Amino acid sequence: MSLPPFQTLVDAHWRDVARLAHALAGPNLGDDVAQQAWAQALAAYPRVTSARNLRGWLLTITHRCAMDAHRAGRRTVAHEDPAALASAPAVPGPVAPDDGLWSRVDALPSRQREAVVLKYVADLDHRAVACALDTTPAMSRRLVSDALAALRVDLEDLR
Amino acid sequence: MTLFDDFAPVVRPPELPRTDISYAVEDTAVGRLLLSVRPDGRLVTCAYVRSGDEEEAWLQRISDVVSPRVLRAPSPLEGVRRELDDYLGGRSTRFTVRPDLVLASAFQRSVLEGLVASVGYGSSTTYGALAAAIERPKASRAVGTALGANPVCVVIPCHRVLPAGSSADGQVRNVGGYAGGPAAKEYLLRLESGSSGRSSR
Structure with missing residues (x-):
């Protein structure tokens, strides 16, 4: 089993990992999530059994770290102020000059949002998205297409 | 279809802890050398790399034989770099860094x-x-x-x-x-x- 030196992965994929972390966890937590994902990946790397889809492996770890950060964030908020939980945005909105697209992505049901971000921000295929979301490729396709349909309706309302 | 291609947050490369192999490529009086050390400072390579391909080949060998946890990190190599510099400059005649012949x-x-x-x-x-x-x-x-x-x-x-x-x-x-x-x-x-x-x- 021959794995490339870990530095090769960092050089090739650190921007993608950072982009996905920022997209999933928002600008405040994005850096921490990316950092944590890299630390976890480094620790687990010698146990990886296939060098075929290391980018997908890294992005799956990033996704998991983002979800963990998310849950931890909710717990903190709930602990300090239960009322804030209901109004807290599921994902802090990334600041991007995109005519409100991100706020619409943000407003999607969480599974749809995760699927669409993994598909288009992380550029994963449906098999990898399914793997990250612990579901089937068919379900991933469904989630993404529902998300796109919802976004399309939203954006057409604007015109 | 790439809806979010323009999404480019300000990001920086990760900062990772010192791991199984730290390496750096150093230009010296005798040529370009790939220096790599274990966490305890033992020297795994001080190898001539005259091209990117040679560098890649050495790193892959280290990854295969020693550990795939190989990271570019200049600070663990400071001691070796200083000793080499002194040696090649004629200011010292011996090395205190210990070699590790794991690749031999x-x-x-x-x-x-x-x-x-x-x-x-x-x-x-x-x-x-x-x-x-x-x-x-x-x-x-x-x-x-x-x-x-x-x-x-x-x-x-x-x-x-x-x-x-x-x-x-x-x-x-x-x-x-x-x-x-x-x-x-x-x-x-x-x-x-x-x-x-x-x-x-």
């Missing part, structure tokens, strides 16, 4: 250890004499090959081994092969003989 075969290890034990600073030997010294008198060619693949050049002084009959009247005529090229070998031999190695290159 058993035979290669016996050749390199025999070399370290028998040939000191400023002296030289021949492939045949070194083969005899490790009690393999017929293996001078294999000794040459083993030296050529030395993963820890300069620190393990494979440059002190010359072809038989190469020196007469105290003048070295043909230095023989060297991973860093003949000019690097000549530089090191001149440096160690005390005759102004510094100004020669």
Whole structure:
């Protein structure tokens, strides 16, 4: 089993990992999530059994770290102020000059949002998205297409 | 379809802890060297890399043989870099950094250890004499090959081994092969003989 030196992965994929972390966890937590994902990946790397889809492996770890950060964030908020939980945005909105697209992505049901971000921000295929979301490729396709349909309706309302 | 291609947050590369292998590529007086160390500071490579391909090949070998946790990190290599700099500048004649011959075969290890034990600073030997010294008198060619693949050049002084009959009247005529090229070998031999190695290159 021959794995490339870990530095090769960092050089090739650190921007993608950072982009996905920022997209999933928002600008405040994005850096921490990316950092944590890299630390976890480094620790687990010698146990990886296939060098075929290391980018997908890294992005799956990033996704998991983002979800963990998310849950931890909710717990903190709930602990300090239960009322804030209901109004807290599921994902802090990334600041991007995109005519409100991100706020619409943000407003999607969480599974749809995760699927669409993994598909288009992380550029994963449906098999990898399914793997990250612990579901089937068919379900991933469904989630993404529902998300796109919802976004399309939203954006057409604007015109 | 790439809806979010324009999404480009300000990001920076990760900062990772020191791991199984830290490496750096260093330009020195004898050429470009790939330095890599274990967490305890032992030197796994001090290898000539004259191209990106050679660098890649060494790193892949380290990944396969030692550990795939290989990260570029200059600070763990500061000690080695300083010792090399002093050595190549003629300010010191020995290394305190310990080599780790994990990348060498058993035979290669016996050749390199025999070399370290028998040939000191400023002296030289021949492939045949070194083969005899490790009690393999017929293996001078294999000794040459083993030296050529030395993963820890300069620190393990494979440059002190010359072809038989190469020196007469105290003048070295043909230095023989060297991973860093003949000019690097000549530089090191001149440096160690005390005759102004510094100004020669």
